[in-house]
Amino acid sequence: xxxxxxxxxxxxxxxxxxxxxxxxxxxxxxxxxxxxxxxxxxxxxxxxxxxxxxxxxxxxxxxxxxxxxxxxxxxxxxxxxxxxxxxxxxxxxxxxxxxxxxxxxxxxxxxxxxxxxxxxxxxxxxxxxxxxxxxxxxxxxxxxxxxxxxxxxxxxxxxxxxxxxxxxxxxxxxxxxxxxxxxxxxxxxxxxxxxxxxxxxxxxxxxxxxxxxxxxxxxxxxxxxxxxxxxxxxxxxxxxxxxxxxxxxxxxxxxxxxxxxxxxxxxxxxxxxxxxxxxxxxxxxxxxxxxxxxxxxxxxxxx
Amino acid sequence: xxxxxxxxxxxxxxxxxxxxxxxxxxxxxxxxxxxxxxxxxxxxxxxxxxxxxxxxxxxxxxxxxxxxxxxxxxxxxxxxxxxxxxxxxxxxxxxxxxxxxxxxxxxxxxxxxxxxxxxxxxxxxxxxxxxxxxxxxxxxxxxxxxxxxxxxxxxxxxxxxxxxxxxxxxxxxxxxxxxxxxxxxxxxxxxxxxxxxxxxxxxxxxxxxxxxxxxxxxxxxxxxxxxxxxxxxxxxxxxxxxxxxxxxxxxxxxxxxxxxxxxxxxxxxxxxxxx
Ligand SMILES: Nc1ncnc2c1ncn2[C@@H]1O[C@H](COP(=O)(O)OP(=O)(O)OP(=O)(O)O)[C@@H](O)[C@H]1O
Ligand SMILES: [Mg+2]
Numbered sequence: 001x002x003x004x005x006x007x008x009x010x011x012x013x014x015x016x017x018x019x020x021x022x023x024x025x026x027x028x029x030x031x032x033x034x035x036x037x038x039x040x041x042x043x044x045x046x047x048x049x050x051x052x053x054x055x056x057x058x059x060x061x062x063x064x065x066x067x068x069x070x071x072x073x074x075x076x077x078x079x080x081x082x083x084x085x086x087x088x089x090x091x092x093x094x095x096x097x098x099x100x101x102x103x104x105x106x107x108x109x110x111x112x113x114x115x116x117x118x119x120x121x122x123x124x125x126x127x128x129x130x131x132x133x134x135x136x137x138x139x140x141x142x143x144x145x146x147x148x149x150x151x152x153x154x155x156x157x158x159x160x161x162x163x164x165x166x167x168x169x170x171x172x173x174x175x176x177x178x179x180x181x182x183x184x185x186x187x188x189x190x191x192x193x194x195x196x197x198x199x200x201x202x203x204x205x206x207x208x209x210x211x212x213x214x215x216x217x218x219x220x221x222x223x224x225x226x227x228x229x230x231x232x233x234x235x236x237x238x239x240x241x242x243x244x245x246x247x248x249x250x251x252x253x254x255x256x257x258x259x260x261x262x263x264x265x266x267x268x269x270x271x272x273x274x275x276x277x278x279x280x281x282x283x284x285x286x287x288x289x290x291x292x293x294x295x296x297x298x299x300x301x302x303x
Numbered sequence: 304x305x306x307x308x309x310x311x312x313x314x315x316x317x318x319x320x321x322x323x324x325x326x327x328x329x330x331x332x333x334x335x336x337x338x339x340x341x342x343x344x345x346x347x348x349x350x351x352x353x354x355x356x357x358x359x360x361x362x363x364x365x366x367x368x369x370x371x372x373x374x375x376x377x378x379x380x381x382x383x384x385x386x387x388x389x390x391x392x393x394x395x396x397x398x399x400x401x402x403x404x405x406x407x408x409x410x411x412x413x414x415x416x417x418x419x420x421x422x423x424x425x426x427x428x429x430x431x432x433x434x435x436x437x438x439x440x441x442x443x444x445x446x447x448x449x450x451x452x453x454x455x456x457x458x459x460x461x462x463x464x465x466x467x468x469x470x471x472x473x474x475x476x477x478x479x480x481x482x483x484x485x486x487x488x489x490x491x492x493x494x495x496x497x498x499x500x501x502x503x504x505x506x507x508x509x510x511x512x513x514x515x516x517x518x519x520x521x522x523x524x525x526x527x528x529x530x531x532x533x534x535x536x537x538x539x540x541x542x543x544x545x546x547x548x549x550x551x552x553x554x555x556x557x558x559x560x561x562x563x564x565x566x567x568x569x570x571x572x573x574x575x576x577x578x
Binding site: 049052054072075076078079080082084085086087088090091095099100102103104105143 | 309322393
């Protein structure tokens with residue numbers, strides 16, 4: 001990490017007397033894609049607003065490329081897609097993008113290219129009021145790409161998108177990351193970010209309870225793997241007597257074992273081929289990790 | 304900075320046009336003006352006054368209600384609407400300053416209202432002039448009416464935008480706008496009239512009353528226009544327009560002061576908006 005694009009240091013803030021974020025520390029390096037997860041009301045959108053400089057920190061601070069939020073250098077470096085935005089219905093998609101290009105001092109000639117990138121070339125001249133929800137969301141993404149920002153803040157960018165649009169969305173994001181832009185995006189779709197982000201940060205009741213690569217988090221959590229063994233006809237009782245575990249549906253035996261014992265266990269099952277017809281290994285996924293870390297949140301943080 | 308101001312103002316004006324604001328306001332103003340002119344034309348002959356001047360006089364009284372209403376309807380949503388749609392957060396995430404947003408939106412909306420006044424009254428005035436003939440004083444009265452109508456519209460656009468910045472939510476902003484319209488345009492006059500009737504020729508009527516008229520932008524507009532008519536058949540508060548201890552231009556200065564004060568206050572209030 002030669003340089004950090006975003007650094008959030010022990011940040012605490014809220015709305016009036018309501019404290020929403022407590023001691024959040026997070027850094028994002030160039031070209032890194034970080035997914036911000038958390039339950040409803042965890043403080044994800046609040047963190048984005050703080051990075052944009054709309055909410056002043058009570059404790060701690062934020063630096064965007066070394067500048068405090070709200071200063072021009074930070075504003076130019078960051079672009080944003082809010083979780084809900086309704087562009088004026090009477091304007092066309094191209095007009096919306098030209099407006100924000102004007103405010104960001106980006107060339108207006110790049111607008112058709114941006115629209116084409118998100119698949120809106122056809123609809124460029126139509127009023128936003130005639131767009132579908134997904135088209136509006138894509139217009140929002142195009143807006144967030146104006147001026148080639150160094151840091152993209154995307155608040156639930158894929159909510160309400162069909163699977164294909166969702167994939168396209170992550171392609172555009174990967175492209176931006178490829179040219180060195182950092183991406184911080186929040187999402188409730190756990191599967192979709194699993195292979196499309198480099199790092200995961202989990203907020204729970206305003207505290208950052210996990211931050212790392214998926215492999216790193218999985219190692220730290222040391223969640224047991226689940227193995228479902230299918231017994232041969234009539235051998236379920238003997239199988240269970242040999243390997244333990246719990247019975248399921250008559251012919252299955254479910255085992256849970258810590259990560260380091262997974263391989264030996266599978267090897268042992270392979271040796272029992274007279275009893276075992278099939279083995280299904282289920283490694284802990286993001287959903288399990290998410291549940292694990294969210295439950296670790298300190299109780300006293302509950303509002 | 305200049306590019307940002309132009310970008311915001313252009314977009315705002317385009318929206319006013321697309322939403323048919325300018326066209327509807329123009330048509331409404333033209334219809335009212337033409338109706339006053341053609342329906343009141345018979346009276347003109349009896350009063351030995353040319354129709355154009357007479358219509359300008361009655362139109363200045365009607366404009367006091369109409370122009371502020373149009374300006375407030377146009378501007379009350381300027382910030383609260385954008386907060387609710389989420390577009391303000393996007394604009395403020397760019398290097399645009401809050402005061403720039405206020406200034407550019409004001410310029411575009413004041414221009415939109417001003418153009419509606421100009422077009423509406425010019426169309427009606429041309430029709431009346433063509434039908435009944437035009438005189439130099441009559442034309443001059445219309446020029447004054449359009450010019451001061453521009454200023455009145457700008458003041459009330461500034462009122463609406465300041466209220467919008469103050470309230471932050473559309474429903475509240477709408478309530479404030481209607482309340483202010485009633486207060487400044489209707490209730491204020493009634494209260495003044497009551498005061499004059501109660502005080503007779505006392506100190507209130509001669510010393511305090513003129514300044515109170517000047518202090519209200521709507522009354523100042525009317526005062527400026529009516530003071531020009533030596534013989535116009537006006538009564539009530541308007542009838543006192545000729546007895547004012549200052550030249551009519553002072554009324555324009557009052558409008559200017561209002562505008563400056565509102566712009567300063569509104570730009571200040573935009574700092575409190577939470578996008
Ligand atoms: N404008 C506001 N005024 C007061 N409190 C707010 C405001 N916005 C959010 N909150 C509170 O702050 C907390 C965090 O909200 P935030 O919007 O950051 O959650 P989130 O993680 O984005 O949730 P979601 O997944 O539902 O979008 C919530 O308890 C919410 O009630
Ligand atoms: Mg949110």
